[in-house]
Amino acid sequence: MGKISQIFEEARKEERNYLLEPEAKTICSEYGIPVTKFRVTKNVEEATQFAEETGYPVVLKIVSPDVIHKFDVGGVILNLKSSEEVRDAYNRILVNVKKYKPDAKIVGVLVQEMAPPSTEVIVGATKDPQFGPALMFGLGGIFVEVLKDVAFRIAPITKSEAQEMITEVKAYPILRGYRGQPLADINAIVEILLNTSKLVMDHPEIKELDLNPIMVYEKGAITVDARIILE
Numbered sequence: 001m002g003k004i005s006q007i008f009e010e011a012r013k014e015e016r017n018y019l020l021e022p023e024a025k026t027i028c029s030e031y032g033i034p035v036t037k038f039r040v041t042k043n044v045e046e047a048t049q050f051a052e053e054t055g056y057p058v059v060l061k062i063v064s065p066d067v068i069h070k071f072d073v074g075g076v077i078l079n080l081k082s083s084e085e086v087r088d089a090y091n092r093i094l095v096n097v098k099k100y101k102p103d104a105k106i107v108g109v110l111v112q113e114m115a116p117p118s119t120e121v122i123v124g125a126t127k128d129p130q131f132g133p134a135l136m137f138g139l140g141g142i143f144v145e146v147l148k149d150v151a152f153r154i155a156p157i158t159k160s161e162a163q164e165m166i167t168e169v170k171a172y173p174i175l176r177g178y179r180g181q182p183l184a185d186i187n188a189i190v191e192i193l194l195n196t197s198k199l200v201m202d203h204p205e206i207k208e209l210d211l212n213p214i215m216v217y218e219k220g221a222i223t224v225d226a227r228i229i230l231e
């Protein structure tokens, strides 16, 4: 069985319709969507060892089917610069999650490379009952959440459709370096949109997908959080 069907199968067995971040990122990676290097760790030693291998700074996140919005419950700790900081954050995350939900099932703690701060964009996919999967693009934070400044296209999309999705959002000038904003690698975003299109077309069992956020640089882009909901 392929890596992807194995992940779907495991979720089905556990009666989860929600994939954990490392599962979603493994699937994205199989489709050439760049994601932060990561490992699911089961104890502080494993966490510090992977952090040492990866290099600092790193990010720690809770991996639990009972925590969907990790940041809101203190389940994400950013910018850890030493093994002492990793140790401390590891324990803090577990305390925070227990406070939020004492019986939360904990799979482990995700250690991952910290992507340098930059412009954040969002790529999503949802299913339209009539037209099937549709792709979404927008800039992160207030642009999507408050201003609803997003572009949609029915999948599968072509390269020029992917380019249009990016240029048609009102916030597009920000990606072009408006008022000193960092320039964004548009081609890297186009690639991610095309690969996401292929992923959802190949896997009709995906009901919703959310790459939120993707950090975009002058050269390249990287997904720092991924969520997948299954039918």
Ligand code: ADP
Pocket: 036, 059, 061, 068, 069, 070, 071, 072, 076, 078, 112, 113, 114, 115, 116, 117, 212, 213, 224, 225
């Ligand atoms: P949530 O489940 O709450 O959406 P995220 O994994 O998206 O949690 O983390 C919350 C925020 O922390 C992200 O929106 C992003 O700004 C930042 N972040 C998360 N992971 C990383 C990372 N690996 N590198 C840099 N920033 C990150």
Ligand code: MG
Pocket: 212, 213, 225, 226
């Ligand atoms: Mg997120």
